[in-house]
Amino acid sequence: xxxKKIIIGTVVLLFLMCLVPIEHYYGDNIxxxxxxxxxxxxxxxxxxxHVSKDRPVEAFNEYMESQGYEFLDxxxxxxxxxxxxxxxxxxxxxxxxxxxxxxxSTETIEKNEIE
Numbered sequence: 734x735x736x737k738k739i740i741i742g743t744v745v746l747l748f749l750m751c752l753v754p755i756e757h758y759y760g761d762n763i764x765x766x767x768x769x770x771x772x773x774x775x776x777x778x779x780x781x782x783h784v785s786k787d788r789p790v791e792a793f794n795e796y797m798e799s800q801g802y803e804f805l806d807x808x809x810x811x812x813x814x815x816x817x818x819x820x821x822x823x824x825x826x827x828x829x830x831x832x833x834x835x836x837x838s839t840e841t842i843e844k845n846e847i848e
Contacts, residue, residue: 773785773787773788773792773793773795773796774792774793774796779836780835780836781833781834781835781836782796782823782833782834782835783828783831783832783833783834784796784825784831784832784833784834785831785832786827786830786831786832789825789827789832789834790807790812790825793812793823793825793832793834797814801816802814802815802816802821803815803816805820810824810825810826811823811824811837812824812825812834818841819839819840819841820839820840821836821838821839821840822836822837822838822839823835823836823837824837
Protein backbone atom coordinates (compact mmCIF):
# COMPACT_ATOMS: atom_id res chain seq x y z
CA UNK A 734 0.00 0.00 0.00
CA UNK A 735 2.86 2.36 0.79
CA UNK A 736 4.45 1.70 -2.63
CA LYS A 737 1.16 2.59 -4.31
CA LYS A 738 1.02 5.96 -2.49
CA ILE A 739 4.62 6.70 -3.47
CA ILE A 740 3.90 5.89 -7.12
CA ILE A 741 0.76 8.06 -7.13
CA GLY A 742 2.65 10.90 -5.44
CA THR A 743 5.44 10.64 -8.01
CA VAL A 744 2.99 10.72 -10.92
CA VAL A 745 1.24 13.78 -9.46
CA LEU A 746 4.58 15.51 -8.90
CA LEU A 747 5.68 14.80 -12.48
CA PHE A 748 2.35 16.13 -13.78
CA LEU A 749 2.79 19.35 -11.80
CA MET A 750 6.36 19.69 -13.03
CA CYS A 751 5.06 19.53 -16.60
CA LEU A 752 2.17 21.92 -15.92
CA VAL A 753 4.25 24.74 -14.42
CA PRO A 754 6.28 25.43 -17.61
CA ILE A 755 3.11 25.22 -19.71
CA GLU A 756 1.38 27.69 -17.40
CA HIS A 757 4.38 30.01 -17.55
CA TYR A 758 4.35 29.97 -21.35
CA TYR A 759 0.59 30.24 -21.89
CA GLY A 760 -0.29 32.22 -18.77
CA ASP A 761 -3.76 31.67 -17.41
CA ASN A 762 -5.11 30.67 -20.83
CA ILE A 763 -4.16 27.05 -20.10
CA UNK A 764 -6.89 27.01 -17.47
CA UNK A 765 -9.32 28.73 -19.83
CA UNK A 766 -8.57 26.13 -22.50
CA UNK A 767 -9.21 23.35 -20.00
CA UNK A 768 -12.48 25.00 -18.90
CA UNK A 769 -13.88 25.57 -22.38
CA UNK A 770 -12.53 22.70 -24.44
CA UNK A 771 -13.96 22.91 -27.95
CA UNK A 772 -16.67 25.46 -27.06
CA UNK A 773 -15.64 29.11 -27.01
CA UNK A 774 -18.85 30.50 -25.44
CA UNK A 775 -20.70 29.33 -22.34
CA UNK A 776 -24.10 30.78 -21.50
CA UNK A 777 -24.13 31.34 -17.75
CA UNK A 778 -27.54 33.07 -17.53
CA UNK A 779 -29.93 34.91 -19.85
CA UNK A 780 -27.69 37.99 -19.66
CA UNK A 781 -24.18 36.64 -18.95
CA UNK A 782 -21.82 34.72 -21.22
CA HIS A 783 -18.28 33.52 -20.54
CA VAL A 784 -15.91 33.39 -23.49
CA SER A 785 -12.42 31.97 -23.93
CA LYS A 786 -9.78 34.72 -23.62
CA ASP A 787 -7.97 33.66 -26.79
CA ARG A 788 -10.26 35.57 -29.16
CA PRO A 789 -13.26 36.80 -27.17
CA VAL A 790 -14.94 39.25 -29.55
CA GLU A 791 -14.54 37.03 -32.63
CA ALA A 792 -15.83 33.97 -30.79
CA PHE A 793 -18.80 35.89 -29.39
CA ASN A 794 -19.53 37.31 -32.87
CA GLU A 795 -19.69 33.77 -34.26
CA TYR A 796 -21.96 32.71 -31.41
CA MET A 797 -24.32 35.65 -31.91
CA GLU A 798 -24.44 35.00 -35.67
CA SER A 799 -25.47 31.43 -34.93
CA GLN A 800 -28.28 32.88 -32.77
CA GLY A 801 -29.54 35.05 -35.65
CA TYR A 802 -27.87 38.38 -34.79
CA GLU A 803 -25.33 40.29 -36.81
CA PHE A 804 -22.46 42.38 -35.50
CA LEU A 805 -23.27 46.08 -35.80
CA ASP A 806 -20.54 48.03 -34.03
CA UNK A 807 -18.07 48.08 -31.18
CA UNK A 808 -17.36 51.12 -29.05
CA UNK A 809 -14.74 50.43 -26.39
CA UNK A 810 -16.07 47.58 -24.27
CA UNK A 811 -19.57 47.87 -25.73
CA UNK A 812 -20.49 45.50 -28.53
CA UNK A 813 -23.72 45.97 -30.53
CA UNK A 814 -25.69 43.21 -32.26
CA UNK A 815 -29.00 43.29 -34.04
CA UNK A 816 -31.52 41.56 -36.25
CA UNK A 817 -34.78 42.68 -37.80
CA UNK A 818 -36.67 42.64 -34.49
CA UNK A 819 -34.24 43.89 -31.82
CA UNK A 820 -30.85 45.33 -30.97
CA UNK A 821 -28.70 44.15 -28.07
CA UNK A 822 -25.79 45.85 -26.37
CA UNK A 823 -23.22 43.79 -24.47
CA UNK A 824 -20.45 45.01 -22.20
CA UNK A 825 -17.37 42.82 -22.02
CA UNK A 826 -14.71 42.57 -19.37
CA UNK A 827 -11.65 40.40 -18.98
CA UNK A 828 -11.61 38.19 -15.89
CA UNK A 829 -8.73 36.02 -14.74
CA UNK A 830 -9.53 32.95 -16.84
CA UNK A 831 -12.15 34.17 -19.34
CA UNK A 832 -13.84 37.20 -20.86
CA UNK A 833 -17.35 37.99 -19.67
CA UNK A 834 -20.06 39.44 -21.90
CA UNK A 835 -23.02 40.92 -20.03
CA UNK A 836 -26.24 42.08 -21.69
CA UNK A 837 -26.66 45.77 -20.92
CA SER A 838 -29.77 46.64 -22.93
CA THR A 839 -32.23 45.27 -25.44
CA GLU A 840 -34.22 47.50 -27.76
CA THR A 841 -37.20 46.24 -29.73
CA ILE A 842 -37.43 47.59 -33.26
CA GLU A 843 -40.83 48.55 -34.61
CA LYS A 844 -41.56 47.44 -38.19
CA ASN A 845 -42.05 51.01 -39.43
CA GLU A 846 -38.90 52.34 -37.73
CA ILE A 847 -36.28 53.68 -40.15
CA GLU A 848 -32.73 52.59 -39.36
